Amino acid sequence: MPRRLFSATPSKLASFADCPRRYRYAYVDRPSPPKGPAWAHNTVGAAVHAALRSWWDLPVEKRTTAAARQLLYAAWSPNGFRDAEQAERWRARAAGWLTDYVPTLDPTDEPVGNERTVGATTERLALSGRVDRIDQRGEELVIVDYKTGRVPSTDDEARGSPALAAYVLGVRRTLRRPCSRVELHHLPSGTVAAFEHTERSLANHVRRAEDIAEDITAATGQLAAGEDADAAFPAVPGRQCSWCDFRPSCPTGQAAAPPRDTWSFLAEDDAGA
Known part of the structure; x- marks a missing residue:
């Protein structure tokens, strides 16, 4: 029988890579534990x-x-x-x-996609994601992602983003058009960070994504075989536990770091954090 593809989004894979227990709370446990307050x-x-x-x-x-x-x-x-x-x-x-x-922006320059969902398959994955905007520049399509964080985006961030790489693959597969360039439009600074993907850079992203999917599959299998849930999906404690959505349900996270105020990531209100 053909091997079943692992269905994933960039955020789903990132959740497991950051902390398997957070992944379990979000995607495995049903009902999912209640989340903390909004940020x-x-x-x-x-x-x-x-x-x-x-x-x-x-x-x-x-x-x-x-x-x-x-x-x-x-x-x-x-x-x-x-x-x-x-x-x-x-x-x-x-x-x-x-x-x-x-x-x-040119209001007459209609985007090819506006909050458009795209998808692609690899040897092991069925990837999907939603692109903020897809522009046409000449014969090629360009991925545009809006950013509003306090730190301006960098070209290295554009190059290293698993989500943007997945969007390139998805646009190529869904729209059947050439696509290599990704852009991060950082509105607070008015800057644009960009990267032109190559077949090699995309292959590197695919390999990492498939490795994460393999780890998720293994952990899910251990849980199904009777392994303790916390052992199959261990917590990765650290500073990030201060702002994890599932902190109220995770004693390990509560012990790892104190909670942050929900406004503390705003630029002018983060002194001393």
């Missing part, structure tokens, strides 16, 4: 992404900077912020990012 920096990123997605869905004549700000306001949430005043300041800051970024 303010994720709220910011989600609102900006939603605004840009909806902006491209507007008729061309309505794709204005003012419309982008209004879409951000409609998508905004106070979740994760210290208080209403902080949430309001960050809403204004995010609106400023869009005010600067949207004029760099």
Whole structure:
């Protein structure tokens, strides 16, 4: 019988690579343990992404900077912020990012994909993921990923991102078009980091992804054979336990590091962390 492909997304593979126990909580245990509170920096990123997605869905004549700000306001949430005043300041800051970024876009240059799901198969994997934007540049398609973190993106980050490599493979397979370039558009700094993938660089990413999938399959098999769940999916304690979504359900993580405030990843509120 043909070997069954392991179905995965970049986030699913990254979860196991970071901490097998977090993977178990998210993808194996049913019901999944409750997650901790929302994080303010994720709220910011989600609102900006939603605004840009909806902006491209507007008729061309309505794709204005003012419309982008209004879409951000409609998508905004106070979740994760210290208080209403902080949430309001960050809403204004995010609106400023869009005010600067949207004029760099040509509203008539329709993307090939806008929040488009793509997929590809390898020898062992069925990979899928959702791309923020797919542009056409000449004969080639380009992956665009929006970033809102406090640190500007780098070319090395674009090169090393498993998700971006998976998107290249997915675009090639789903849209049947040439695609090698990936870009990280960092809205807070207005910078773009980029990398041109080669067959070799993509093969390296595929090999690492397949290795992770093999480890997941082995751990799942151990659990099915009666292995203790915590032994089959061990925790990897460290600083990251301070902000893990499943910290409330993980005694190992609670003992490894103190909790962080849910707004502590915002640039101006992270002193001393």
